[in-house]
Amino acid sequence: MKNKYAAKASCILLALFFGQVNANALDIVRVDPPNWWVGMHSKTVQLSIYAKDISSYQISSSEDKVTIVRTDKTENKNYLFVTLAIDPALSTETVFLNFKKLGASTVRYPYTIAKRTAGSSARKGFDNSDLIYLITPDRFANGDPSNDHIAAMGDRLDRSAEFSRHGGDLKGIVQNLGYLKSLGVTQLWLNPVLENKQPNSSYHGYAITDHYQVDPRYGDNALYKQLATQAKLHGIGLIIDLIPNHIGHKHWWMKDLPSDDWINFNNTFSATNHMRESIQDPYAVEADKQQFTDGWFVATMPDLNQRNPLLANYLIQNAIWWIETAQLSGIRIDTWSYSDKQFLSQWSDRILAEYPQLNMVGEEWSTTPSIIAYWQKGASNSDNYVSNLPSLFDFPLQASIAPALKEEESWNSGLIKLYKAVASDSIYPNANALTIFADNHDMSRLMTQVDGDADLNKMALTLIATLRGTPQIFYGAEIAMQHPGTESHGAIRADFPGGWADDEVNAFTGKNLNIDQSQTLDYVRKLFNWRKSASAIHQGQMRHLAPMDGIYCFTRFNSEERWLICLNKNKDAVTLPHAQLVPLVNSGKIAKHFLSQETQLLTQGLTLKARSADVYRIQ
Template sequence: MAVKQLSQLNLASYTSNKTFYPSPNAWEDQVFYFLMLDRFSDGKENKYKDNSGNFVSNGVTPLFTGDQNNATRTPEDAKRWRESGVKYLGGNLKGLTSKVGYLKRLGVTAIWISPIFKQVSFQETYHGYGIQDFLEVNPKFGSSEDLKELVQTAHANGIYVILDIILNHSGNIFTYEADNVNYNGTPYQVKGFNDEKGKPSIPFHKTDPNNPRAWPQENDAIWPVEFQDPSLYTQKGSIRNWDGYPEFLEGDFEDLKDIRHGFGGLDDYAASPALKYLAQAYKYWIAYADIDGFRIDTVKHMDKGATRIFASIIHEFAQSIGKEKFFLVGEITGGRSRAFETLEETGLDAALGIDDIPDKLEYLVKGYRNPRDYFSLFRNSLLVQKESHIWFRDKVVTMFDDHDQVRKGQNKARFCADKDASKVVLNALALNALTLGIPCIYYGTEQAFDGHGDSDRYLREAMFGGEFGSFGTKGVHFFNEENYVYQEISKILEIRRQKKALSRGRQYLRSISGDGVNFGLPQIIGNEIRSVVPWSRILSDQEVVMAINTDYYQPREAWVTIDSELHNEGDFLTCIYSTEKQQEGQRVKIEARNGKAVKITVPTAGCVIYA
């Protein structure tokens, strides 16, 4: 059992005489992979490649071979499949450890894991956002030793580990007198802390840390014991106006209980004991397991002063043990201006959840957004008061599929849910990987998962053969390294690794021409765009030119503008990647058109890279 009292934590015992895994030189060089631990792997799969690249033949779960809807053939089966999507399915830390090789061969260099900490026992909080014990791993996922083994295995394979953490709230640890109450600006009376069955049978008063005999049982209330203090919680009921001030800061996140972090302005913020306790708990996980970064949930709902203090504490602690660039990425909703303002004011390293990036990326690839709309997201230097858009390269974690799809309301849908979208999902992955920002792949996208429906569950299919598999399946796993999308994005990510311009370079949407005379940016004609969409990344004197084709049914040809000063007329660019393999190695001649330009052909719904 984990330590139950923060005052008993001796961090020096975890840090002295220990060499920690160093931070990367540049986080923008990394490729993230976000997975929900309960949905990823239980370690029982058969016919997948282990971490050394050898086939496992003693597992019990077969590989998916196209037998879609094997779990939904009758109304009763379909109902059972749907209902299983809101329950624990069985993914765990040992299962994830066994798939580190799968991720490495894909090209992943940083794993972002959904929260792993112990949850309230009376709810199916498989997602991990309802913490009951900040110092213990959820037993359904394994043990703290399993976490340490995972991190060691990842590090041995050159992969960093980012834990998803929560500061804003705890799990559903107490019950109001009036039961379910909404925010009205004033505190409510509380019946008591909840016991392991969800009953408010534990007195709602401060527990004496020095009297273990008076402590609740380990599945009751909240742990460590210092958190059993009513003054640490705002107790103001559930948020209903998600943008109303101060409601979005003080209210409960549904039935998750809001934690009081302190008070004051950005420069004179006074941290509450709760904020200090949280910082101590998360320092422990860095020291114990050698974690490389945190993704901080619901930053919008925290005081900026609290976020700044937490970021300072964590960065200083990490630097003291040799992790010079411990990575803190915040989920900051509300648009770019809010996100980048929050970064500057709090000291977080990067933002996640900038709602316009996923939308414009997805629908540009599908042919329903102007390319300029996506590329301009990285060019508004005035907005962020920076001299160059290059600043964006390590300040944004970008993705298009994710676990809640807030931007789509009640019509949840992975990228591949749309008709024929599987034809161009590789283009979406390529666009994400080869444009500014730190790219993040959401688990299953590399296997073309197509989950869709009216709740989050449909975005959280099991990879490993549970009762709620993708494509309406159960009992089959999806760790298929022969999958076309997996193989091709792996090749693209290897090119990204080799060519620093693709992670650190300046970025330009390029003009195109059909006749080599009249040039202009590709744009929507009517209601859609079916065209070559090219862009460049330039680092020093090296330019890499890329293009996708948003036409699902035929190849497209265009003259593409390139940097005039870096190239000489009569020289050549060489195709180093194409979704049409015979195109690789072919050269295109640089001509004096619109400055300088090359004529390229992009395969049907395809992608090319020239250097």
């Protein structure tokens, strides 16, 4: 795989070889995507070619099995968009593109079209049998101190500052894959690792400045591929975090925009109104809808206009390129609903055409189930909008968990909130396909949400492991990381203890963990490793009893097994009578605890420990 500098150098060297360099020689700065593959579902690829006055050149192909089907020019003469048709019978990897204009020498540019990895289109995406582990790479582990300070990148390392770089990188993740496997992790979601050449606060990754390069403070493209390969050897897939909605204001495009309509609001900051409801509101005026989708988050994040078909193609191909390059198992899509909704249908449709079994989860931060449901594949929408997105994050469920556990029980507080969230599942086209979580990088950590109560924290983790959907946990949840007294995102995304050589506490080895941390770590390991083989938890049916007196019980079952999960918020042990449990256990006689293997005879009732969440195999 050639990076932009290597490609440019190759072009110049080839021109020298053919004796064609002169004062008017074409200097191709970059071609995106930097390479492609033969054997894709779509037989065409759109190249974005950037060079001074490139639009005045004619282009041809040296290979008869690679033909130029169209060229598109914009107001900016420094861009040329060229669509190639690739014959599946193409056998050579290097195709030369010839650039010619009157009075200038022909330039031959080598472009790689490689053979696709066998079985690539049939890759299996993440599903409900998985545990997704979310990492903010800058804050997890510093495996390569040599990339901590890169002068050209601007934003410097300072571990004492919450919003500066702290030095975590891809090598640190590679080095700790064994630890992740021990937790029962089967999928890794990394906050974006692509180049964020922003002047400050770039550590979060959501202000991309180059769609085709890993940020050098994390490593490079080769190391990202190595991470994916090594993770696979540990039984772990890699999920990429993509942002089709916006870029960083230091993106290389911003110095010379490809077209006048590349950025919304004529490249002038106009804030989004965040009114996601307007997209589904039958009474909304168009101005409100436009301000939501076209408005910028902040002045440093220009909002992309995906109605421009050249930009839409660029973003779609970029997603496909990373999936194919790094052999990824899924995509997490940032700020899903803020992009143009017709583009979103096209984006997901074309990706799934290449990878029919891939999974993608969108971030639509709303606690209203109908708003989440609108965007899921299979939704019957009143405006006839068709979505192709398989999964969304279940924010309504997330918002119910901490209040359900912390609040006093009443007709409208406490566990009833969790019950109502689950009872709303009929609103979704496929509630089982949702991705469930208790916290993430943008909100208070779970342990802080429950006011540092280790018992409530354990209950929440048990819910995430046993309710329908695909579970996701945030790095550090396994050691009950918390940030009392602050809601700063820099504190929420704190350094993982043990990720730096001089850390006094080391979660990877267990060194100096306190009792809550040690016990939580032990429980998470047991819980999610048990979950791997619990088929009824993955895809089984569910039944639950309405909560009563601080107790909530539900069952997950299929033809092979039945699990009973019970939460007891009370300060004392409670024995549930057999008659109350019959709707959940049917004819089951014995409840065997999933960890201790201790059994209880259900005809004598089921005794729940105080302030507990326990799982039982019903036999």
